[in-house]
Amino acid sequence: MTSPNHALGRALEQERTYHDTCRAALAAMLDAADHRVATGADVSASGADAETLGHRFRSHAKELREQPPGSLFFGRLDQEDGQSHHIGRRRISRHPADPPLVIDWRAPASRAFYQASAGDPQGVEVRRRFGWAPFSKGDSADLTSLEDEQLGRGEAAGASAIVAGEIERPRLGPMRDIAATIQPEQDDLVRAEPARTVCVQGAPGTGKTAVGLHRAAYLLYTYPQRLRRSGLLILGPNRTFLSYISEVLPALGEIDIRQSTVEDEIARHDVRAHDSGAAAVVKHDIRMAAVLRRALYARVAPPTEPVTVPDGSYRWRIPVHELERIVAEVREETPAYAVGRERVRSRAVRAVQLQAERRAGPMGNAWVRRIGRSRAIGGFVDAVWPRTQPEEVLAELLTDPRDPLLAPGEREAVRWDRPPRSYRSAKWSAADLVLLDELAGLIERPEGYGHIVVDEAQDLSPMQCRVIARRAAFGSLTVLGDLAQGTTPWAARHWREQLAHLGKERADVVQLTTGFRVPAAVIEYADRLVDALGVDVPPARSLRRDGELTVRRVENIASATVEAVREALEHEGSIAVMATAQDTDRLRAALRLGLPGGLPGRVTVLPAALAKGLEYDHVVVAEPSAIAEAEVRGLHRLYVVLTRAVARLDVLHSRPLPPELQGF
Structure with missing residues (x-):
């Protein structure tokens, strides 16, 4: 009789051999793609056709060449009809006309991998998941485990250790894709129809950002002609965030997607001026849309003579x-x-x-x-109907703002103290660029995109939303965010209002409340703040019970931070120290002096304002009350900071904690 261990070992060897076969086929695909590029398109084709084919060949070769190293499949489906399909991040075959050795995770045949269950097997007899060694580069020897779910027999396998291990793997470097661990509710969003705008209200750790990126990859795979012609745009809150997500789409086989920020999209000029807080709030207010329209059309005059x-x-x-x-x-x-x-x-x-x-x-x-x-x-x-430029209209408005839609104090807030001699010499602020884009859109409609993924959308002002709406007038959106994490002075409190500013007021709002990354102890601690945030969101919950939370009152924040980081370095994974902007330099200097060899590469010290969207295995939060007091929506910022840890959270305070966090 064959022992279970022997059977498992034999199955692993068979799958490793199959992986070697797939690796050889992928190498042959790359050689063939390079050959097509070298030989060029069919010489009998017209010039335009040859150029189109050449571009397609070069793009395909580039995608294969820039595929990040890693395992070629993460799952397998054994069907009732006897067929078996390995599921991976891209299609692999010996020849384009041959049956695939690996099916792309976005293909219709792969959907059962994410949706089948013991109650609804969808024609699947066995679903197999593969466990690969952490940080594997795709060597077949790194295939270390597998799990089989006997769905055809109606046997529920329970929680997958492989899925849990992948989700809980230490976080180092940029964000990873989640193709191997997509949950059914996430898969529904990923595969939504291209014309459908979806708003995802996602609690921390629910994978909303990954869902948005995977939806972009899915749409490009399923509707390539439609979206490559009209364009697809990923909008993130800042360049740090874009750097963090930069490797997800290439890992899924998509390398030519524009990833940008709202500021990048409207960068008509360099930012050379800075607004007061009061001026910025007025300029981002939705009333400015009407103010600008009236300022522009005030230039239209009735005729006075034949x-x-x-x-x-x-x-x-x-x-x-x-x-x-x-x-x-x-x-x-x-x-x-x-x-x-x-x-x-x-x-x-x-x-x-x-x-x-x-x-x-x-x-x-x-x-x-x-x-x-x-x-x-x-x-x-x-x-x-005189010809005009956005800069000319806005310069006149800011020199002498008279519109009655603005209160006297608001007009004074936006009025230039020293108007430039000409609009051509004006220095523009970041908020001015938003207004200039509004005027440019009133003068001449901008080209749009077929689909835009908007992350951290709760932080967009009404006027920034209109920037996006103009570019999605004939396209759709994937709107991602969390009202509880809104930290700008104009952050949204209700999704319906925000969606109206985005021009998609009838979009579906879907809530993701189950976290897979942030441990339950951390989420439950941060949830204490939710009632004080003034937003209607359900409390988050987590499936993870393995995290660690420590809340300590200390005499000296700097020395306590050094000690906390020293202890964290005994574990795998990334480490972040988060504090107010005023405290980060002091804490960074203390860490350089207090740690042997200085500040290690896997330790990051960053101000709380830059924490949004990022994740670290171990987070040290220094002086929560200072973070809460540093800005108008400081409690929201603190909520963001407390939910960045995916393994361990240390909260250090020398002052009393905010009332909501006391009594722990």
Whole structure:
């Protein structure tokens, strides 16, 4: 009789051999891709077709070449019909026409890997998961374990040790993909239809960011022509965050996706001025959309005299009342400002054309173009609908803000103390760039994207939301965030209002409340703050019971931080010390002096303001009350900081803790 250990060892050897086969096939795929690039597209194709094929060949070769090292599959499905499919991050086959050795996790056949259960096996007899050695580069010898779930027999296997091990693996370097551990509720969001806008309210550690990135990869795989033509954009809160997520999409086979911030998208000018807090709040307020529209269209003036257009020996005359009608009709149509200007021109030309045709019959296109370029028509258009630039409009507004939508104190807050001689020499603030983008969108509609993934969306101001809405007018969004983590002065308190600013007020709002990364002890401690945050979100919960939480009152924060980091270095994984911006330099200096050899590479000291979206195995929070008092929404910031730990959290305080955290 074969022992279970012998059977397991034999199964592992078979799978390792299969992995070697897949590795050889992947190498052959890369050689074939390089050969296609070298030989070029079919020489009989037209120039445009050859260029298109060449680009496709180069892109495919680049994707294969830049695939991060790692295991080639993480699961297997044995079907009722006798077929077996290995599931991995990309399709692998010996030849494009051959059955795949590995099926891409995004393919329809792979969905059962994430959705099948003992109660609903979906034609799956056995679901197998593979365990790989931590930080494996994809050597077959690193395949160390496997688990089988007998779904066809209705046997529930319970919690997967392999899934738990992957989720709880120490966090070093950039964010990893979660293709091997996607849960059914996450899979539903990942595979949502491309036209569907989804808002994910996700508690800390629920994987909302990973869900958004995997949805981007899924949409590009499933609808490549549609989205590569219209574009897909990932918007993160800052460059630190984008660096953190940078390796997820390449690991999933997608390397040419634009990853940016709202600030990058609207960077018409360098930021050379800084607003007061009061001015920034006013400029980010939704009322500024109406203020800017009125400032722009205040430049449109009613005609005051008829227009006379010379045409050879004739002079055509357009009376004032007809010119007034033209301008009024165009204004009622509310086109983009530049489009409205051309409509006024074309309708004035049409008025002349009708007179000419009543006298001499149809006029040709050359005649129409000549009349449109005439000095009389051009002068009329410039008088009633003048050409302008966003900078010119905003400079006039900030020099003398008069709009009654703003209170007197708000007008004074945004008024320039020393106006520039010309809008061309103006120095613009970060908030000004948002307003300039609004004006640019009023003058000429920007090109949009087919889909935009927006992370940390709760922190966007109404005016920043409108930046995104303009670029998604004909596309869809994946909106990711957590109202409890809103830290900007204008952070959202309700998703419906935020979605309305994004132009998607009817979008579905889905809540992810079960955490897989942050341990229960840490989540439960941070949840003490939720009632004080003024937002309607359910308390988070975690499936992990392995974390450690320590709350200590100390005499000296600096020396206690050094000791906490020294103890943390005895464990695997990344370590972060988080404090107010004023305290970070002092704590960094103390760590450099107090640790043997100085500050290790896996230890990061960062201000609380930069913690959002990041995760570390061990987090040391220094003086929580100082973090809470440092800004208007300081308790929200503290909530963010407390939920960055995925293994151990040390809370050090020499002052009394915020009331919500006392009594631990």
